[in-house]
Amino acid sequence: MPPAKKRTRSYDPVKTRAAVLTQFAHVREAVARLAPDALERPTRLAGWTVYDLAAHLARAVDVVARNLAEPAPAPGRPEVTLPDWPFATATATATATATAAAAPDTRPDLAALYADVAARTERLLPDAEDTRLVRTVLGTMTLADYLVTRTVELCVHTDDLNDAVPGLDIPYDRQALAACTRLLADALAVKAPGGSVEVRIPPYAVVQCVEGPKHTRGTPPNVVETDPLTWLRLAAGRRTWADERDGGRVSASGERADLSALLPVLSR
Incomplete structure (x- = not known):
């Protein structure tokens, strides 16, 4: 449980959107050049392969686009704010781990998955309002806040991929x-x-x-x-x-x- 006292910081939503798209593009380019055997390498996340991490990163961004493709929740107070999010991520991690454990024959092709996510995100994100609520496994958040959390997913798991595959060297967008x-x-x-x-x-x-x-x-x-x-x-x-x-x-x-x-x- 997070402490009651919370600190807030302002983030430029225009820069955050650009950061998410740029870091996702960096990951997509790196994943596209991974050899099949590299995808089966273990990572420092127990039970996760490189494939699992790569697929998780695509889904972590895709949740934004899929939210934007659906009717928005009724306007109101978000259930989760940025100070809450780091302390509530255990639920999201459990969901992601269960997805990563899916049978190999159900795993999507990564190139197709990344292309689909990129196209959907680039089509829906530019016109979305920052204050729009999106549904997450933790509760509703504003789009602006949720995109900040995507920089954490992207940067932390970029580091996980770089650790798992020597020489991969995915760059980090400065704003992300x-x-x-x-x-x-x-x-x-x-x-x-x-x-x-x-x-x-x-x-x-x-x-x-x-x-x-x-x-x-x-x-x-x-x-x-x-x-x-x-x-x-x-x-x-x-x-x-x-x-x-x-x-x-x-x-x-x-x-x-x-x-x-x-x-x-x-x-x-």
Whole structure:
């Protein structure tokens, strides 16, 4: 359950839409050049192959287009907001894992799947209102907010694919990685509200968190700093705090600057 206190951040919906489409195009191009044997490689997600990840990414974007093709839910207050989403993703993960376990003879052709998703999304997304509600397995969200969550799906699973297939090297759209980084950083601040620790993830995010004395000027007494990809790996549970700090990918100073008990922030 997420804490009661929530932080909100504004996202430019035009940039978010472009980021989702661009990152999806990067993934589509990379998946198209995977050899059949590469699709059967295991990934760091238990029970998931590269094929499963690739198909999941297509479906994670397709849910937007399929929503837009259906009548919109009645206008009203969304059931899920961005501060809620990271703490409710266990339900979505269970659904995705069940889908990934489908028998091989029911698996769609990836090239056709990606082409279909791209065509549907590019046709329906441009004219959709940002405030339109869309249905998700977690509840209704505004389209603008839901697209921000798609940057997390795309960036985290892009990293999963790059990890599973050496040399694949799918690039990250800058705006997609920025939105992903910021949402996961804000989730940490929601999970551990306070102002005693400053977490810096240049060039995209700075948040304060953890109860305790709050600094008002100068250098904070407790500072954590890392890069965006290391942060998403920590926030999504792909790497441990100890490994990333010992490997020099996290800098942490101050007696309160140990985030190990607060990670990951995604419920998956």
